[in-house]
Amino acid sequence: MTDIDDATGSLPATDASAVGLDAHLVVNHGTFHLDVALTAAPGDVVALLGPNGAGKTTALRVLAGLTPLTGGHLRLDGVALDRTPPESRPVGVVFQDYLLFPHLSALDNIAFGPRCHGASKAEARAQAAEWLDRMGLADHAGAKPRRLSGGQAQRVALARALATHPRLLLLDEPLAALDARTRLDVRAQLRRHLADFEAVAVLVTHDPLDAMVLADRLVVIEHGRVVQEGTPSDIARHPRTDYIAQLVGLNLYKGLAEGHTVQLDSGPAITTTEDLTGPAFVAFPPGAVTLHRDRPTGSSARNLWHCEVTGLETHGDQIRADLTGELPLAADLTTVAAAELDLHPGAPVWAAVKAAQTHAYPA
Structure with missing residues (x-):
């Protein structure tokens, strides 16, 4: 029930447009x-x-x-x-x-x-x-x-x-x-x-x-x-905090954009397809990350970082690797790929992400 006006015994006046x-x-x-x-x-x-x-x-x-x-x-x-x-x-x-x-x-x-x-x-x-x-x-x-x-x-x-x-x-x-x-x-x-x-x-x-x-x-x-x-x-x-990025399953970073490059506040630069100027976020899914045990040669990926595996866990039908190093990030790969790479905590890896698989937007 809605409040009754004590003085008049009637319902309070409402603005018919003020619904919701x-x-x-x-x-x-x-x-x-x-x-x-x-x-x-x-x-x-x-x-x-x-x-x-x-x-x-x-x-x-x-x-x-x-x-x-x-x-x-x-x-x-x-x-x-x-x-x-x-x-x-x-x-x-x-x-x-x-x-x-x-x-x-x-x-x-x-x-x-x-x-x-x-x-x-x-x-x-x-x-x-x-x-x-x-x-x-x-x-x-x-x-x-x-x-x-x-x-x-x-x-x-x-x-x-x-x-x-x-x-x-x-x-x-x-x-x-x-x-x-x-x-x-x-x-x-x-x-x-x-x-x-x-x-x-x-x-x-x-x-x-x-x-x-x-x-x-x-x-x-x-x-x-x-x-x-x-x-x-x-x-x-367009997640804007680490909590939201984790919630929707994205790697998220903040930095300063100039053209197709975003220099992170703490870390390396990331190359993107978007052309921006000023404070910006960069996001990409763990599935966009390719892992290599040796530095790849001839790769078309514009973004390459030397990292170390800190943890592995089952994530749906894939393995999620948590990485630290030049750029802390999460990477998803198949169980077969994880076995072929002999991934384990402490293993050194190279993480690559193509510019086309990143998404940059104003912060």
Whole structure:
């Protein structure tokens, strides 16, 4: 429910054009400071990404009304929610551990929200039955949470949040508790449900694939501040911090560009195909790196560095080599190539990258 004006007994006046989320979340808590601006239109799915301790969960708790603002503002569809208690906000929450009521059936878990919003028991259960059918769980209406699989419990939790027709849906690591196979299936189902959701959805996740698949826009937070935001493709192509580069699987460097050369702040120069002047980032995927045990002759690669293997690990169906030396970087190669090169920690190698496989852009 939305706030009722105490003086008039009516809903607060709203600007018909001011729909969606308009928030400036400022929280000062001891040594931690959060200062994050978030805007989203109805139908938008925004993912909050960031390392542990970045402030993602704090931002979600502020939106839910569980942590108070110490500054800024929070408006939803033009209505200020800064001082609105959690139970009175038009907000639905899907928690990481689902937090279903263990003593209630799947049907009654979903019916709980409509009942709290004034629906009769029969009306609430009828709405819950519709949601169960929509989630493909009609045959599990009478099941208690302990009898549901992780994927089924996640869908019940999502239905419970949506059954109140929230204007803001908050999803806190909604797929984190699922095994890999279930995660794949539930992610696809969640994508369909979010595509049909007509209000604002905010997703907190550590998984870049969840964010890329589910969200229209990514907001990356580090140390309580937004360091980058944009579409998933923009973020993937133009990372601006080491965390984001690791998240999307790129080697990232910063330096000063002059023509087709970027002189790194700390390290060698990198030749690129882009023609730039001034501060610039250079990125390339680990798969663009070719490794040699001896200095290659006749190679067309414009970039060549002498390195040493510091670690090897399985990465999907390939081996990822972590290198240090003239240029610290990550390189991906097949298990056959790793064996033929006799790679091991401490092994000296030459790393080559063609200019055409780098991507430079203004910093």
